[in-house]
Amino acid sequence: QVQLVESGGGVVQPGKSLRLSCAASGFTFNIYAMHWVRQAPGKGLEWVALISYDGYNTYYGDSVRGRFTISRDNSKNTVFLQVNSLRSEDTAVYYCARAQSGSYRQPFDYWGQGALVTVSS
Amino acid sequence: EIVLTQSPGTLSLSPGERATLSCRASQSVSSSSLAWFQQKPGQPPRLLIYDASNRATGIPDRFSGSGSGTDFTLTISRLEPEDFAVYYCQQYDNSYTFGQGTKLEIK
Numbered sequence: 001q002v003q004l005v006e007s008g009g010g011v012v013q014p015g016k017s018l019r020l021s022c023a024a025s026g027f028t029f030n031i032y033a034m035h036w037v038r039q040a041p042g043k044g045l046e047w048v049a050l051i052s053y054d055g056y057n058t059y060y061g062d063s064v065r066g067r068f069t070i071s072r073d074n075s076k077n078t079v080f081l082q083v084n085s086l087r088s089e090d091t092a093v094y095y096c097a098r099a100q101s102g103s104y105r106q107p108f109d110y111w112g113q114g115a116l117v118t119v120s121s
Numbered sequence: 122e123i124v125l126t127q128s129p130g131t132l133s134l135s136p137g138e139r140a141t142l143s144c145r146a147s148q149s150v151s152s153s154s155l156a157w158f159q160q161k162p163g164q165p166p167r168l169l170i171y172d173a174s175n176r177a178t179g180i181p182d183r184f185s186g187s188g189s190g191t192d193f194t195l196t197i198s199r200l201e202p203e204d205f206a207v208y209y210c211q212q213y214d215n216s217y218t219f220g221q222g223t224k225l226e227i228k
Contacts, residue, residue, distance in 0.1 A: 035217070045158075045166065045209055047217035059216070062122075095165050105213055107156040109177065111165035 002026040002110045004096050009115030012086055020081040020115055022096030030054070030074040033099035035108055036081045038092035048094070051079060053102040064090075086119045093117075123148055123212050127220035133228040140197040142223045144210035149190045154214035157186055157195045160222075161206045169208075170195060202227075 008020040022034070036048040049070040050059045058070050069082040079096055094115050097108035124147040134140055144155070153173035158166035168177040170186035173193055183198045197204055205227050210220040 044221050045211070045219040047219070050217075061216075100171065105152065105154050107168055107171035107177075107211070107213060108166075109168050109171075111167075114165055 002098065004098065004110060004112035006094065006096055006112045006115035009094065009117045011118045011120060013121050014086060014088060014119055016086055017082065017084045018086065018117060020083065020094055020096075020117070022079045022081075022112055024077045024079070024096075024098070027098070029077040031102050033102055033104060033106070034070075034072060034079045035097045035099060036068075036070060036079075037095045037097055037108070037111075038090075039095070039114075040089070040092045043092075046092075049081065050099075050104065052104075059104075083117065086117075088119050091117060091119045123150065123215050123218050125210050125212060125218055125220035127208075127210060127223045129223060130221075131224045131226060133226050134200055135228045136200050136202055138200050140195075140200055140204070140225060142195040142197075142208055142225070144188075144193040144195070144220050146191045146193070146212060150193075150212045150214045152214060153189050154212055155186075155188070155193050156211045156213065157184075158209045158211065159204075159206050160209065166209060197225075200225075 003025045005023045051070045055072045067085045072079045096112045098110045100106040100109045126145045128143045155173045157170040160166045174186045207222045
């Protein structure tokens with residue numbers, strides 16, 4: 001069965017960096033686009049970033065563009081999110097999610113349990 | 122950016138009743154690229170409906186989606202106790218945006 005397991009969350013000071021990982025299993029990872037979505041405590045969902053199935057194309061939400069970088073290692077079935085210059089408003093649970101196929105206009109059909117990132121001094 | 126506005130913010134109903142949730146887009150969502158998710162406390166979102174009206178794998182047929190253009194609806198025909206949760210709509214036509222959510226609570 002499809003599984004997505006995030007790791008790398010934690011408490012980090014403002015201005016610092018963190019790298020989140022999402023390990024995938026149960027499907028052919030290298031044919032699916034992958035996303036990161038975040039949810040601040042008690043708030044709604046915000047799309048963060050997308051990476052194409054082959055890793056060549058990436059897209060970002062306006063609030064993170066220039067600070068966050070999405071990447072993937074298809075040999076390890078893992079997608080990453082490098083988060084830099086962290087701000088208090090980046091505090092959230094970060095979910096990785098699978099696109100329903102390799103193309104971009106697809107719903108997010110499987111989600112991980114999420115990794116909590118808390119930005120605090 | 123396509124803004125999605127969900128209504129009502131909170132819906133109070135009893136098990137066995139019918140629930141109708143609305144999602145309105147600030148501009149037309151082409152190809153009906155709209156999904157509905159259910160989220161329970163401490164859990165990730167779960168895909169219910171995609172392409173406006175297609176049920177995702179394993180979703181009971183009491184859940185149905187309809188609509189096109191700027192107006193979309195999620196209907197739960199007969200509420201079960203496990204259906205009380207927060208529901209989000211999402212468009213994936215032009216980038217990706219979510220509605221603010223509708224909380225479905227037990228009356």
